[in-house]
Amino acid sequence: MKVAFLGTGIMGGPMAVNLVKAGHDVTVWNRTAAKAQLVQDACGARVAISPAEAAADCQIVWICVSDTAAVERVLLAEDGVLGVARPGLLVADSSTISPVASQNFAARLRERGADLVDCPVTGSKRGAEAGELIFIVGGKQESIERLEPLFSAMGQRVFAIGGNGMGLVAKLAMNLNIALIFQGFAEGLVLAEKGGVRVRQMLEIIGATMLRSGVVEYKGPFIERRDFTANFPLALMLKDIHLMLDFARENRVKLPALETVEEIYTVAAEEGLAGADYAAILTLLEKWAGLRSPAPTPVEAR
Amino acid sequence: MKVAFLGTGIMGGPMAVNLVKAGHDVTVWNRTAAKAQLVQDACGARVAISPAEAAADCQIVWICVSDTAAVERVLLAEDGVLGVARPGLLVADSSTISPVASQNFAARLRERGADLVDCPVTGSKRGAEAGELIFIVGGKQESIERLEPLFSAMGQRVFAIGGNGMGLVAKLAMNLNIALIFQGFAEGLVLAEKGGVRVRQMLEIIGATMLRSGVVEYKGPFIERRDFTANFPLALMLKDIHLMLDFARENRVKLPALETVEEIYTVAAEEGLAGADYAAILTLLEKWAGLRSPAPTPVEAR
Numbered sequence: 001m002k003v004a005f006l007g008t009g010i011m012g013g014p015m016a017v018n019l020v021k022a023g024h025d026v027t028v029w030n031r032t033a034a035k036a037q038l039v040q041d042a043c044g045a046r047v048a049i050s051p052a053e054a055a056a057d058c059q060i061v062w063i064c065v066s067d068t069a070a071v072e073r074v075l076l077a078e079d080g081v082l083g084v085a086r087p088g089l090l091v092a093d094s095s096t097i098s099p100v101a102s103q104n105f106a107a108r109l110r111e112r113g114a115d116l117v118d119c120p121v122t123g124s125k126r127g128a129e130a131g132e133l134i135f136i137v138g139g140k141q142e143s144i145e146r147l148e149p150l151f152s153a154m155g156q157r158v159f160a161i162g163g164n165g166m167g168l169v170a171k172l173a174m175n176l177n178i179a180l181i182f183q184g185f186a187e188g189l190v191l192a193e194k195g196g197v198r199v200r201q202m203l204e205i206i207g208a209t210m211l212r213s214g215v216v217e218y219k220g221p222f223i224e225r226r227d228f229t230a231n232f233p234l235a236l237m238l239k240d241i242h243l244m245l246d247f248a249r250e251n252r253v254k255l256p257a258l259e260t261v262e263e264i265y266t267v268a269a270e271e272g273l274a275g276a277d278y279a280a281i282l283t284l285l286e287k288w289a290g291l292r293s294p295a296p297t298p299v300e301a302r
Numbered sequence: 303m304k305v306a307f308l309g310t311g312i313m314g315g316p317m318a319v320n321l322v323k324a325g326h327d328v329t330v331w332n333r334t335a336a337k338a339q340l341v342q343d344a345c346g347a348r349v350a351i352s353p354a355e356a357a358a359d360c361q362i363v364w365i366c367v368s369d370t371a372a373v374e375r376v377l378l379a380e381d382g383v384l385g386v387a388r389p390g391l392l393v394a395d396s397s398t399i400s401p402v403a404s405q406n407f408a409a410r411l412r413e414r415g416a417d418l419v420d421c422p423v424t425g426s427k428r429g430a431e432a433g434e435l436i437f438i439v440g441g442k443q444e445s446i447e448r449l450e451p452l453f454s455a456m457g458q459r460v461f462a463i464g465g466n467g468m469g470l471v472a473k474l475a476m477n478l479n480i481a482l483i484f485q486g487f488a489e490g491l492v493l494a495e496k497g498g499v500r501v502r503q504m505l506e507i508i509g510a511t512m513l514r515s516g517v518v519e520y521k522g523p524f525i526e527r528r529d530f531t532a533n534f535p536l537a538l539m540l541k542d543i544h545l546m547l548d549f550a551r552e553n554r555v556k557l558p559a560l561e562t563v564e565e566i567y568t569v570a571a572e573e574g575l576a577g578a579d580y581a582a583i584l585t586l587l588e589k590w591a592g593l594r595s596p597a598p599t600p601v602e603a604r
Contacts, residue, residue: 195549
């Protein structure tokens with residue numbers, strides 16, 4: 001299929017490469033052109049100079065950018081996708097953004113006969129590279145079916161949740177789980193360490209009991225190596241937490257533990273951890289407990 | 303071995319039965335005598351009228367009661383174990399209590415030539431019945447070794463963490479993980495439900511991704527059936543949360559998300575959920591979100 005891939009960062013880059021490897025005809029665009037160039041170097045994809053140029057003669061536009069404002073720019077700016085939207089054009093948006101904004105974007109595209117599916121992903125950078133992402137999808141059934149060959153090139157599984165925006169709602173609920181699983185792990189670790197229990201002992205206990213989780217299995221080795229290089233940057237998790245709390249407020253839902261986690265992440269970002277992995281929240285708790293020097297590895301230095 | 307088993311409730315009852323089944327000579331005592339009687343009916347264990355009587359001619363005293371005050375009563379009351387403590391007597395305490403209090407109890411027993419090992423358990427009622435508990439142990443190595451035949455009669459695994467009190471520190475850190483994993487699950491579920499995502503869909507996504515956890519695997523089916531009968535009563539989880547926060551304060555550790563969870567559990571207890579399973583915290587969040595009528599199944603009514 002002819003695909004325009006807009007946004008070739010940590011997740012989008014390897015996703016676009018996997019589309020090319022699966023035989024699709026891919027044109028990439030990225031706000032910072034150098035990152036689009038990396039994809040061209042890796043797999044020979046064409047590079048476009050604007051979202052509109054990339055989308056002009058494609059059937060599918062795939063978006064993977066960092067936030068609601070970035071999707072808005074890609075779709076609605078003067079050189080955006082909406083300008084070339086036409087019947088048959090299908091936009092798949094893998095960005096984690098506001099569900100309500102996504103519903104509005106879908107409505108704008110439908111006015112031109114095009115359509116939009118929200119299809120945020122889970123599986124981290126590693127899953128993106130391995131083509132093992134999981135897509136959580138909201139939109140019209142026939143549009144979701146059209147995307148099948150592309151989903152299977154980049155991922156291992158598709159959960160079709162319901163109408164527009166519902167993929168995003170489920171994705172936000174997922175990241176809420178991740179943030180709180182990790183928060184419990186980090187607070188537990190600090191408590192245990194203060195009592196003389198070692199990280200390795202806690203990880204063994206967690207792995208052997210009902211405390212085991214995919215999150216700690218994945219993050220545990222990084223924690224042991226004190227490697228806080230961004231895999232899922234803290235700033236992006238904080239952005240997602242804001243989306244969750246916005247959606248909660250709009251829908252009169254009280255999420256008290258998440259509100260506290262939002263405060264902790266805000267402090268962490270202010271203290272220079274925004275570019276580190278969200279797991280670096282542990283270093284802030286350790287600092288508060290007087291346990292270690294903070295100093296996660298600066299991201300840019302690696 | 304000759305064992306006095308003190309405290310035959312949800313966990314202690316099946317633990318004592320498993321000791322008898324493994325061929326040990328067990329005398330049981332319980333504050334509410336009827337529960338000790340149930341163990342006698344189930345397996346023929348003798349029933350004693352006081353902790354001291356139960357412990358008088360035993361080599362090992364196993365304790366499994368609900369809180370620090372109950373252990374203090376069992377050990378230090380006029381008819382308590384300390385009165386019959388002598389060289390060679392070994393007390394194994396599976397209650398989840400204050401690590402510092404446990405260290406003090408150990409010191410009192412050592413003055414009489416006896417010893418104490420803290421060996422809190424994990425694995426829930428179901429694990430106690432199946433003899434598949436996991437013991438998290440603090441104390442002297444030689445005392446822990448003496449308990450080996452009893453550990454293996456009741457459990458599947460023993461983690462020897464370090465000196466006295468360290469089993470308890472690790473256990474508190476474990477329950478902190480459990481409380482926050484479940485909190486994330488519950489807050490995520492309420493958010494998702496408000497956006498039209500069904501519980502079954504969230505459980506499927508969780509099971510297929512790095513969000514999967516032993517906690518949600520275990521609790522998921524109960525949540526789907528809306529069965530909040532106490533397996534791990536909310537009041538006991540709240541008691542453990544207080545122990546965590548006490549230990550944190552004593553050691554100058556800040557546990558912000560846990561503090562918020564403590565507030566939520568306190569409200570839940572005030573609203574009549576103390577006797578329900580801790581999973582009933584979900585019903586409180588649902589009520590706050592206007593999602594369902596609260597009404598978990600009253601525990602005593604079943």
